[in-house]
Amino acid sequence: MPQDVAESGATPADDPRSDLELVDAINSGDPAAFDALYLRYRDWVLRLAWRFTRDHDAAGDVLQDTFTYVLRKFPGFALTARFTTFLYPVVRHVAIANQKKARRMILDDGQIDQPAEPDPPSADTQRRQLASVMACLSEDHREAVLLRFVDGFSLAEIAEAVGVPVGTVKSRLHHAIKALRDDPATQRYFEQ
Amino acid sequence: MNERHEQHDADSPDDAGEPTLPAALVADLTALYRPPSTLRAPSRVDDTVFRAAREHLAGVSALGAKTPLSQVGERLGEGDGSSDASSHRLHSEASDDSTLTPALSLSGRGRWRWALPWGLAAAAALAVAATVSITLIRTDAPRAAADPRDIDANGRVDILDAFALARRLEQPLGGVDPARVDVNGDGAVDAADVDAIAAAAVKLNGGRG
Secondary structure: OOHHHHHHOOOHHHOOOOHHHHHHHHHOOOHHHHHHHHHHHHHHHHHHHHHHHOOHHHHHHHHHHHHHHHHOOOOOEEOOOOHHHHHHHHHHHHHHHHHHHHOOOOOOOOOOOOOOOOOOOOHHHHHHHHHHHHHHOOHHHHHHHHHHHHOOOOHHHHHHHHOOOHHHHHHHHHHHHHHHHHOOOOOHHHHO | OOHHHHHHHHOOHHHOOOOOOOHHHHHHHHHHHOOOOOOOOOHHHHHHHHHHHHHHHHHHHHOOOOHHHHHHHHHOOOOOOOHHHHOEEHHHHHHHOOOOOOOOOOOOHHHHOOHHHHHHHHHHHHHHHHHHHHHHHHOOOOOOOOOOOOOOOOOOOOHHHHHHHHHHHOOOOOOOOHHHHOOOOOOOOOHHHHHHHHHHHHHHHHOOO
16 A cells, blocks of 8 residues: 555545546546556456456456556546446456466366256256356357346447447347357256 | 357347346356455555556656646647647547557557657747857857756756756746756746757757657
């Protein structure tokens, strides 16, 4: 924690300014405003980075590289969308770049070739099967599902975050949902 | 699945509604992709980011951010020097930057935009500075041991000295010693002195390419 913050007793996380106001302050050279923006979105970025890397240390590296990238956008930075909408492609690109550099492999938790379960599966088994089906989706389709249903992005926000038209987002979601509905391992979700 | 197929599908009537998932499926997805509860941002990352912010933004402050440049631009009649022209859409730049890596894509076009009004200012003042220099040489005016144009006293006369003087001129009391920084010798410390330093900086740097 920076010394000036420690002396004041207030933490940047408590900063009442909006994201837009913080961006304006950073453009004027205010490092405390950047601290506030960082702490406001640090955990969100870290969780997203973990999803891409499945590795604690790698997620920390992505967090650092993401905000290093953001920092160098200042001065002259204009916030025209939700900050998370801006951060998402940055985190994704940084995670992929870091993985390429480290030649890491992302391993999904589930096994793709799960044997059919004659009896209703337990919650853990059902989730493993869901993970398997999700792993079989294309990266674009899986990303759309996670952004919409796990992160709560709107269709328009997904479109902005991944740089495609809203119609394409809807199409990806429909194809992903159809795959989940058609797969025997996950179709029971739709029958409940 | 290619984009053409996706776009075609998106235009079909079947895709008009908002896609939904059963609540149980959403719950399991959330559980599957939820990070472990032990996930914490490493303190080394916090320290690195805080330190980097101070170093980077100190540079922003030292350059006077946007205001001093625009004010100087107005003084010199070079237009308003507004930073609006250098602002760019945050999202589109991030989304379109397919080669995005911290090491390669952070140089920033905006970093050099500050130089444009100063370059124009320096060019406009070059003739004035040349005249002053010739006059000083011909009259054999005594030169101070330290160059009066070296505002930041770092042993060099460069564009940062012009920035420094411009910044000091904006302070309520001027923040300057007239005897020291009246570099053009006209008895006043004003924008003309800033212009003279800028011109000298361009002249000095010009030979270095």
